[in-house]
């Protein structure tokens with residue numbers, strides 16, 4: 001079958017380890033099932049893998065991809081939950097299972113004609129949603145859902161600042177946050193991307209690092225070092241940063257004095273449970289919210305999508321179709 005695979009790790013030139021071509025058919029383990037992939041979406045996670053973050057060379061070759069929607073063995077349309085974990089081992093939350101992994105970390109991922117997953121990782125795809133839209137939800141949108149509705153503690157009407165307006169998680173935060181009635185402010189380095197964020201439903205868009213007209217209740221961080229100091233300064237006393245990524249670096253000064261003096265909270269967030277993915281699908285059906293897809297490519301042209309993501313040129317999700 002055709003697949004997009006990481007065959008080598010190179011921190012400086014991640015695309016050099018990308019191979020597109022024939023791979024063996026997946027083997028189906030007990031309790032697992034095969035999905036015929038119709039659409040899969042790209043995440044920064046796939047670039048991290050090629051750079052050797054979260055994976056070691058002895059696990060290669062590894063089919064990349066966390067997200068997909070497709071057809072299961074019964075002919076039903078499904079969305080795949082990417083977290084491979086045991087809820088019992090995480091006190092009811094599979095993301096807290098110490099042995100949990102995402103597809104493409106320990107088990108082959110979704111950038112292939114067929115992928116095998118545990119049966120419990122399949123959810124019905126809402127009929128009103130296309131395969132491309134559904135394939136955007138399991139990582140970026142699920143992460144945004146948990147950040148907004150599980151971790152932020154933000155009450156309706158709160159002001160939420162999203163750092164980095166154009167990323168997959170960032171656009172998901174704008175789309176879902178807007179649909180839920182929050183006041184959404186965003187930052188971006190590019191004027192075009194700020195305009196895009198406003199078109200998507202953000203209330204205000206600021207240049208990255210700008211002093212804001214007032215302090216916010218919650219900051220959503222995925223950028224990391226480049227925006228951390230601004231995030232800490234942007235919060236009202238008692239405010240909260242929810243962080244799920246650190247694209248630009250993971251070790252900025254912690255600004256501890258502000259954290260304790262203003263009684264700020266810093267809360268980590270990763271992916272979401274199967275039940276949360278189910279609620280996200282329902283939320284999209286109920287509100288009409290849909291993921292922003294910036295680029296659609298046949299999976300055979302996936303290299304182009306990886307290159308755009310590596311250059312930070314994408315706006316919204318990059319989706320591969322089969």
Ligand SMILES: NC(=O)c1ccc[n+]([C@@H]2O[C@H](COP(=O)([O-])OP(=O)(O)OC[C@H]3O[C@@H](n4cnc5c(N)ncnc54)[C@H](OP(=O)(O)O)[C@@H]3O)[C@@H](O)[C@H]2O)c1
Nearest residue numbers: 044164165166167168169188189226244245246247270271
């Ligand atoms: N914990 C989880 O479960 C989870 C799930 C999904 C993603 N993540 C992580 O979250 C991060 C974002 O993921 P993604 O797929 O949304 O990635 P992405 O699409 O590549 O997003 C990158 C975003 O970061 C901003 N950015 C990058 N470098 C910057 C810099 N030097 N200064 C200011 N802004 C910068 C960009 O903002 P501009 O608008 O200014 O270009 C863009 O909005 C990644 O690190 C990923 O690994 C974690």
